[in-house]
Amino acid sequence: MLYANYMKNKQRITRTIRTLAITVMLQVFCACIFFTAVAAEDRFPNVSAQSAVVLDCSSERLLYEKNGDKRMKIASTTKIMTAILILENCDLDEIVEITTEHYAEGSSMYLREGEKVSVRDLLYGLMLMSGNDAALALAYHCSGGPDSFADLMNVKASEIGMTNSSFRNPNGLDTEGHYSTAKDMAILASYCMKNDDFRKIVGTKGDSFAGRYMTNNNKLLHRLEGCTGLKTGYTKSAGRCLVSSVSRDGRETVVVTLNAPNDWNDHTLLHNRAFDAYDKQVVGLSGMACTDIPVQNGKSPRVKLNYSEDCIVWIADGEKVETKIYADRFVYAPVRAGEYAGEMRIYINESETCRVPLVFSADIDEVVKETGLFARFIRHLKDVVSGSPF
Numbered sequence: 001m002l003y004a005n006y007m008k009n010k011q012r013i014t015r016t017i018r019t020l021a022i023t024v025m026l027q028v029f030c031a032c033i034f035f036t037a038v039a040a041e042d043r044f045p046n047v048s049a050q051s052a053v054v055l056d057c058s059s060e061r062l063l064y065e066k067n068g069d070k071r072m073k074i075a076s077t078t079k080i081m082t083a084i085l086i087l088e089n090c091d092l093d094e095i096v097e098i099t100t101e102h103y104a105e106g107s108s109m110y111l112r113e114g115e116k117v118s119v120r121d122l123l124y125g126l127m128l129m130s131g132n133d134a135a136l137a138l139a140y141h142c143s144g145g146p147d148s149f150a151d152l153m154n155v156k157a158s159e160i161g162m163t164n165s166s167f168r169n170p171n172g173l174d175t176e177g178h179y180s181t182a183k184d185m186a187i188l189a190s191y192c193m194k195n196d197d198f199r200k201i202v203g204t205k206g207d208s209f210a211g212r213y214m215t216n217n218n219k220l221l222h223r224l225e226g227c228t229g230l231k232t233g234y235t236k237s238a239g240r241c242l243v244s245s246v247s248r249d250g251r252e253t254v255v256v257t258l259n260a261p262n263d264w265n266d267h268t269l270l271h272n273r274a275f276d277a278y279d280k281q282v283v284g285l286s287g288m289a290c291t292d293i294p295v296q297n298g299k300s301p302r303v304k305l306n307y308s309e310d311c312i313v314w315i316a317d318g319e320k321v322e323t324k325i326y327a328d329r330f331v332y333a334p335v336r337a338g339e340y341a342g343e344m345r346i347y348i349n350e351s352e353t354c355r356v357p358l359v360f361s362a363d364i365d366e367v368v369k370e371t372g373l374f375a376r377f378i379r380h381l382k383d384v385v386s387g388s389p390f
Helices: 006-016 075-089 119-127 134-144 148-158 181-193 196-202 262-278 373-386
Strands: 022-025 051-056 061-066 095-097 116-118 206-209 212-215 227-235 238-248 251-258 278-282 289-296 302-307 311-315 321-327 338-349 351-359
Touching: 051 119, 051 262, 051 373, 061 181, 061 262, 061 311, 075 119, 075 134, 075 181, 075 227, 095 134, 095 148, 116 119, 116 134, 119 134, 119 196, 119 212, 119 227, 134 148, 181 196, 181 251, 196 227, 238 262, 251 262, 251 311, 278 321, 278 338, 278 373, 302 338, 311 338, 311 351
Parallel strands: none
Antiparallel strands: 022 321, 051 061, 051 251, 095 116, 206 212, 227 238, 238 251, 278 311, 289 302, 302 351, 321 338, 338 351
16 A cells, blocks of 8 residues: 555654755756746736636646635636535435425526435536526535535635635625635635546536436537536626636646636636646656665665656746655665655745655565674574474
8 A cells, every 4th residue: 555654654754854855956948938926927818807817736836817816706606615515525316305495596407396306416407507596405405504504615615725715605696705716716626626526517518417408508618628627607796707627638727717708718718828838847757766765774775765656747938847855864674665755845936836755665674683603592592493393
């Protein structure tokens, strides 16, 4: 198992704190434009959105922002949070009986009183048809009502690092104190796309659920190469809101625009630029040796530290990539293959981008040393006695 005895070894490394900081200056230059927070406006196209963000999901690296921390109304993109909470707290096969308190203004999947609908089908109605009624039905089913569900939404937001958001309802209808930011919504989207059920739902272009044929409102699923989701939103005061994700060549990006009159075009331009302006740099692959360190009292004098997973970054022209290895200067035998041994940290322009755990490459047993003539005689005697048939 890859992380066998993870905590034991990590605590040992922390206690000894003799850190091997090996710095490798890669000085990588690719055929794009130099990226800095200031230059991002120059490298990415102008967009119609009042607030926008481009996030690289693999590294959680923010590639571009325009008023990314500005608190904005988010309309039905709120339902991204609703969906992930339901997926994490409810069984998809549970049945919900519809009542009149589930009815809501605005977009709807047209639920009827007395109708019995599975949680799964309500989620499709929530994300494809943007059903405000589906949001209420799910909130009542999960926590007893929209107010208590909003409490769960805010707890979840805090857990995943959404530091500038406040949820007041599960559907995104205009409510005092209900807001988020483009940056926070990108964090949420990246988190949600790691859930297979969520990913399947938001990537569905159209199908029949709960006796209704549903077509996904996200036109980018048909228009943009590699689009994998996510969610549209609109109210008169919030304007057009859109969160989208695109996957190409093993890399996924998320774009968020809030109050964007030309959102489809904004997302197409931003996603394409996020892929075109960055080149793939393989730092190391899973199972590849990263470095080696001495083994004290071991049958082998050194042990290799291998990458536990692929270590890949995407960089623009002129960006400086720096790698640092954090591990003990040496270890004592015995050593077991697959145990946590340290980590590789990747920095781009001196900002940490990602971390990859390192593991020992092989088993190395301890050498039993002879302690003297008398000790060797006693050990030999024990071996003879233990091998005697009497």
